[in-house]
Amino acid sequence: MKRNLSRLTIPYVVWMALFVVAPIIMVVIYAFTSAEGGFTFANFASMGTYAVVFTRSFKLALIATIVCLLIGYPVSYMMSKEGPGFQRIAMVLIMLPMWINFLLRTYSWMSILENNGLLNQLFQKIGLIALYNGIFGTNLEFFPMLNTQGAVVLGMVYNYLPFMILPIYSVIVKLDGSLLEAARDLGANNFNVFRRVILPLSLPGVLSGITMVFVPSVSTFAISKMLGGGTELLLGDLIEQQFLGGAYNPQLGAAISLVMMVIVVVCMVVMNRFGEGEEQAVML
């Protein structure tokens, strides 16, 4: 009986081996290979020139993660306090954008942030730009918003916010109400109920939210390309260039990918240690 069931896992194991394990092995092999095919550390040695891209990627991803957390936690918390009807509607509203293609959503941000895009037109109409010029003595016709780091962070936050809200919400909504009553009964005011009970118990959700926002943010290339205008090169762009772009150098691309993976894994392990004991914390 048991043997029969275990056979059902074969397709999955094959799939994992082909599309997860094999590519990782290939990345490792490529990273330690020169263009001629010999073993080398040169790919890693030449990476120093890209240190600025590494810092920028991690900085922007970190900012996006923090912003997502600052928005996502209060939203999740307030959602969980509302009635089931409100929660359902809010959930649909949060999920709805995710049903639309990621590139389309990012394109629409381009047209919103453009120099003569929606936002700038609005600012012009309400006289905000004139006001700004008046105060600072500048002579702007529009606010340059597209092709900035801010636009990249905005794109990350917009795209990955649901991945912060959902895990936190699902932890908070399942919190046993009697724990909150017990805390109140033992003399905790609302602040302390939150600080001593809700916050520590929602930590697993926060940790998996951070993981689910930070990891895709640090490796994104489409967002920086479209909203950063290619001027704010990120790790994802760098890697993409090595494989598909003009700077064709798959060995270097593999080495960068490997280093990035290692850094991300180390970050996640450290963070999960930080929330030790909260064994539900999801490693992704």
Place this chain on the structure above:
Amino acid sequence: MSKELIRLRDVCMAFDDELVLDHLNLYFNDKEFLTLLGPSGCGKSTTLRIIGGFMTPTSGDVLFDGVRINDVPPYQRQINTVFQKYALFPHLNVFENIAFGLRMQRRPDPNDPTGKKLVKIPEEEIRQRVMEMLEVISLKGFEHRKPDALSGGQQQRVAIARALVNRPKVLLLDEPLAALDLKLRKDMQIELKRIQQQVGITFIYVTHDQEEALTMSDTIVVMDKGSIQQIGTPEDIYNEPKNAFVADFIGESNIIDGVMLRDNCVKMYGREFPCLDGGFEPNEPVDVVIRPEDIDIVPKEQGQLVGTVTSVTFKGMQYDIIVDFRGFKWLIQTTDHCPEGSRIGIKIDPDGIHIMKKSKYSGMFGDYSSFSEEYDELDDASLLDEEESEDET
């Protein structure tokens, strides 16, 4: 006599127009073990939650030491609660769970002459008081365990310690033993009573288990459908039930229609029985309660009544037999074995007969026609289920 501590005055509670508490008037004395007893949905938990401050009554007053506390939040009341499923904080160990209330407390600084500055309780004192509590609940050495590494009974005791360490004047207990198995429940009943006597404060205990109530309480309040049916000592409630509901809910009772001919004489089955009750109108229809253990089996020639045994169940200490008296079935507990189908006589001493005024509960209880073991167990199980679902909401 000890002094009054809490009083509920004309308290009503309605949820969506449904009256859950109906003009409740009740007081609780200092240092007393009082039990609110009733079937699920009788309003006992609601009463407890109103005292604890988790609900505000729709109308009426809650007085604590003579002061109205309707709008005082739970954390400002000198009352602590032990919750049904313990509600221990899963992220804190036993020590921190018990210390939680102390860490929340602020009290006047003894070094500040104005007495306005508030300070935390010093760590040394917290440590000492938590350790004291661990001793009371016999869980020394467990302070570093997380709650999920404790058994149900241990979690229960931690929950009690966590409440008591704050030195409340009143401890509220909401069916705290419901989740424990029978053996542990019996031990904890004795343990709870011991703790109550040791710390010397008021315990208000909510349960639907009549045996639990009889074992532990100084005073029992029997409730049904949002009103009080009877208040009294366990002996009073058992021996002198006020109506058919109480008689049936507390222990086993045969409840028979009768007519009070005059003081000390009641007529059932067309026959006069001497009894010890009086104060009724002549020929007033009444409910007659006869406890199964108060009935003597005698040869049928000597019996006041003669009936047929229809079922016999061995219970260890005694037999439970069901006897048919002209279509109305009685439960009798006896140490004599009477075979099924035999004709027996019974005799009831005057002090075994208890007369109650007719009430809205007359005719609803006290007939054992549908009696069977399975039936009884099914009934208990469904009661528990209901209790749980009540919790969820």
